[in-house]
Amino acid sequence: MTPSIRSEDLIDARAVAEILGLGQPNSVSTYQHRYADMPRPVVDLGEGRCKLWLRPQIEAWARRRQQHPGSRKQEHGEVV
Numbered sequence: 001m002t003p004s005i006r007s008e009d010l011i012d013a014r015a016v017a018e019i020l021g022l023g024q025p026n027s028v029s030t031y032q033h034r035y036a037d038m039p040r041p042v043v044d045l046g047e048g049r050c051k052l053w054l055r056p057q058i059e060a061w062a063r064r065r066q067q068h069p070g071s072r073k074q075e076h077g078e079v080v
Contacts, residue, residue: 010042010052
């Protein structure tokens, strides 16, 4: 059985960037490559097209990263 998704929980790269404190939505794809444990989009229509994530997954991941500040480092003006 496929889990149901609440449409109000779907967010785009701009909202993901805001939650993570990133300056640009395109930084989200950099994070996807850099952090294997970052939640993946639940909707991915292909290269250059819409990607949507689940807000609760992104918020939980961001909280886990904040709880382990020793694993964060400064790189190119962004906390990673």
